[in-house]
Amino acid sequence: GQNIDQPTEMTATEGAIVQINCTYQTSGFNGLFWYQQHAGEAPTFLSYNVLDGLEEKGRFSSFLSRSKGYSYLLLKELQMKDSASYLCAVEDQAGTALIFGKGTTLSVSS
């Protein structure tokens, strides 16, 4: 079966750091994506992890542990515009389909 879990909602204040966790149990694995989706808009690509470890890209970092079926997205120096849904997605074995979690809605307040 396919199961991807992430918290439903999180809140944080401007300038803070927040970590969004994602655990997965899937029949195949080719990589893990994080997408950001603002309300009513398309998901936009944030990061892609294939190997274990941390990938850093500006204010955003993503970590993967394949043995633990675990990933997190770290957002630093939070800004109001970071208020959005953050989607964790596992790429299937064939490298074709993305299997998404339900998303984590992050609210950033001043």
Place this chain on the structure above:
Amino acid sequence: DAGVTQSPTHLIKTRGQQVTLRCSPKSGHDTVSWYQQALGQGPQFIFQYYEEEERQRGNFPDRFSGHQFPNYSSELNVNALLLGDSALYLCASSRGYEQYFGPGTRLTVT
């Protein structure tokens, strides 16, 4: 460089009707995937097209069908619409691992 485009933006249909949604991929992309996103959920993979053929299909009934044209654009057809088909339909194009999403078509079935 135009990104992924989809039409129409919004659509209202009645139960039992048929609908066709259209997608033009990002320039240089040859692969198109379709996803269904219900309110408050993550996107669910419907199918992927490559070289005008369905390469992989998710857990959706045969009422959902598609097509890819020689210029790589794609259509999603849904027959015998049900109320539960109301959702945001996202098209994603790719050439390689990263999938770029279009703005989506919001389908409402009444």
